[in-house]
Amino acid sequence: xxxxxxxxxxxxxxxxxxxxxxxxxFFLRSGxxxxxEDLVQETFVRLYxxxxxxxxxxxxxxxxxxLARNVWxxxxxxxxxxxxxxxxxxEEAIHREQTHLGPxxxxxxDAATALAALSPKLRDVVVLHIYHGLRYHEIAExxxxxxxxxxxxxxxxxxxxRKALHENE
Amino acid sequence: MKTNDRxxxxxxxxxxxxxLPADDCARFEDQLASDSSLRTxxxxxxxxxxxxxxxxxxxxxxELTSRILDALRAEKQNEAGRHGFLSNKWQSIxxxxxxxxCAALAFVGVGKLFTPKEAGxxxxxxxxxxxxxxxxxxxxxxARQDADGSWNVSRWGGSPKxxxxxxxxxxxxxxxxxxxxxxxxxxxTRACAWLASQQTPDGTFGPSFQGxxxxxxxxxxxxxxxxxxxxxxxxxxxxxxxxxAITRRQLADGAWGYQSLPFRGDHSITEWHLAALEQASGDGxxxxxxRTQRARAWMQxxxxxxxxxxxxxxxxxxxxxxxxxxxxDLYAAYFRVxxxxxxxxxxxxxxxxILRQSLHASxxxxxxxxxxxxxxxxxxxxxxxxxxxxxxxLALANR
Numbered sequence: 001x002x003x004x005x006x007x008x009x010x011x012x013x014x015x016x017x018x019x020x021x022x023x024x025x026f027f028l029r030s031g032x033x034x035x036x037e038d039l040v041q042e043t044f045v046r047l048y049x050x051x052x053x054x055x056x057x058x059x060x061x062x063x064x065x066x067l068a069r070n071v072w073x074x075x076x077x078x079x080x081x082x083x084x085x086x087x088x089x090x091e092e093a094i095h096r097e098q099t100h101l102g103p104x105x106x107x108x109x110d111a112a113t114a115l116a117a118l119s120p121k122l123r124d125v126v127v128l129h130i131y132h133g134l135r136y137h138e139i140a141e142x143x144x145x146x147x148x149x150x151x152x153x154x155x156x157x158x159x160x161x162r163k164a165l166h167e168n169e
Numbered sequence: 170m171k172t173n174d175r176x177x178x179x180x181x182x183x184x185x186x187x188x189l190p191a192d193d194c195a196r197f198e199d200q201l202a203s204d205s206s207l208r209t210x211x212x213x214x215x216x217x218x219x220x221x222x223x224x225x226x227x228x229x230x231x232e233l234t235s236r237i238l239d240a241l242r243a244e245k246q247n248e249a250g251r252h253g254f255l256s257n258k259w260q261s262i263x264x265x266x267x268x269x270x271c272a273a274l275a276f277v278g279v280g281k282l283f284t285p286k287e288a289g290x291x292x293x294x295x296x297x298x299x300x301x302x303x304x305x306x307x308x309x310x311x312a313r314q315d316a317d318g319s320w321n322v323s324r325w326g327g328s329p330k331x332x333x334x335x336x337x338x339x340x341x342x343x344x345x346x347x348x349x350x351x352x353x354x355x356x357x358t359r360a361c362a363w364l365a366s367q368q369t370p371d372g373t374f375g376p377s378f379q380g381x382x383x384x385x386x387x388x389x390x391x392x393x394x395x396x397x398x399x400x401x402x403x404x405x406x407x408x409x410x411x412x413x414a415i416t417r418r419q420l421a422d423g424a425w426g427y428q429s430l431p432f433r434g435d436h437s438i439t440e441w442h443l444a445a446l447e448q449a450s451g452d453g454x455x456x457x458x459x460r461t462q463r464a465r466a467w468m469q470x471x472x473x474x475x476x477x478x479x480x481x482x483x484x485x486x487x488x489x490x491x492x493x494x495x496x497x498d499l500y501a502a503y504f505r506v507x508x509x510x511x512x513x514x515x516x517x518x519x520x521x522x523i524l525r526q527s528l529h530a531s532x533x534x535x536x537x538x539x540x541x542x543x544x545x546x547x548x549x550x551x552x553x554x555x556x557x558x559x560x561x562x563l564a565l566a567n568r
Binding site: 013028049136165166 | 188213214216227
């Protein structure tokens with residue numbers, strides 16, 4: 001990233017190739033669908049724009065996911081007027097599972113559905129920790145919340161996931 | 170261990186995350202050694218973690234790296250004008266994001282609208298009375314059509330990536346415009362010719378991106394409808410390849426998915442492709458029955474996710490639409506009309522009249538936009554005025 005800050009385009013290309021796949025999956029697991037590649041692109045554009053502000057005091061991925069998180073927040077704010085498909089899908093899935101399906105109806109909630117059914121706050125910490133290997137203090141930096149909040153959200157999320165995945169089996 | 174043993178459960182999660190402080194970790198492991206229920210707890214949490222980790226990752230499309238680097242070069246060149254760049258880019262992202270939804274919802278309706286049994290039929294509850302509002306809408310669509318047969322989606326607030334889908338929706342509205350010889354059918358014919366020109370060597374329509382299956386299914390539906398009205402070898406050839414692309418992209422479990430999520434079926438995309446295959450099957454394409462059966466079986470086997478999935482019936486659709494019909498919701502209005510036309514009851518005519526009056530009332534009546542509908546419903550912010558006008562026009566069709 002320091003090479004990027006000095007204007008080395010090939011270094012930036014390396015960063016893109018290395019991190020585009022994890023970023024794409026970050027957005028997909030956060031709830032984006034068809035727009036996820038656009039969000040990856042926007043994250044790299046912002047990374048380029050903020051290249052001079054990067055300070056190597058923390059892991060690069062913490063900085064990267066902080067930017068990605070902000071891209072996602074901006075995206076959801078802009079779409080507040082017209083509900084996103086993925087939000088609608090998630091809300092409808094939760095509502096339906098709670099009111100129409102349930103274990104008696106034979107609905108087996110798979111891991112993807114269970115993850116999607118988490119609230120965004122809980123899902124964020126699970127995605128960043130489980131899939132991207134961020135430590136709690138790093139997640140706290142990305143999400144701009146206290147580390148204790150990360151811990152409590154992770155606990156709540158895992159309890160909810162366990163309940164969804166095991167009690168429906 | 171009881172499930173309400175909150176502190177211990179929390180410690181178990183934190184322990185598995187590797188975040189328990191050293192002292193607490195040693196104490197926890199001591200307890201773990203002597204507490205079988207705690208070991209069960211840990212095993213269950215590990216199972217959850219493993220199941221999450223087992224979810225497959227998605228590969229970026231091959232062109233993503235070059236797309237990003239192109240965007241960065243543009244950013245480099247235009248750093249002074251950054252705000253304008255971002256504004257445009259975000260408008261594109263915002264529009265793109267929910268167009269799939271609007272198109273999905275619209276297409277479910279289109280699929281139902283143009284089922285084979287309806288070919289050439291007029292509803293029993295309504296005569297083919299010319300509707301001046303619908304006539305104006307069709308005129309508006311025709312007047313805004315570009316010389317190449319498509320519509321400039323960006324000009325009307327839609328996402329250019331879905332130019333194929335929105336041109337197809339407009340074509341479908343025009344194809345319902347009247348008997349053979351209606352000059353508006355010429356516009357539909359040119360639209361379908363443009364759609365055919367967007368076919369790529371692999372048989373699909375439009376650009377390659379994650380939401381491309383929406384474009385492909387809607388274009389296929391429009392061409393099928395056009396072929397039914399005016400068969401020719403060129404459309405037939407195009408449709409052969411389009412249908413082959415649909416069958417080729419069907420997943421082993423019978424579903425279809427987003428382009429970049431080839432392993433995972435999606436309800437709305439599956440319904441679109443299923444509707445296209447069913448129409449094709451009804452129109453004489455052979456060998457599709459087993460595929461449509463598998464697709465239907467897949468849809469029936471999956472938990473339903475309202476709003477993005479196909480409804481079991483128009484009644485179900487209507488029930489969903491009813492609960493949200495609090496404003497100028499053209500999608501809901503469309504489904505209300507379809508339900509009333511296909512399942513007439515004693516008060517259908519009255520209800521149709523009320524709906525049509527409300528559609529008429531929301532139509533632009535003056536100026537250059539006269540005849541169109543404002544992009545004010547929940548999906549038209551993404552699909553723009555073209556979407557809202559095409560949907561309202563389809564809702565005003567008599568069959």
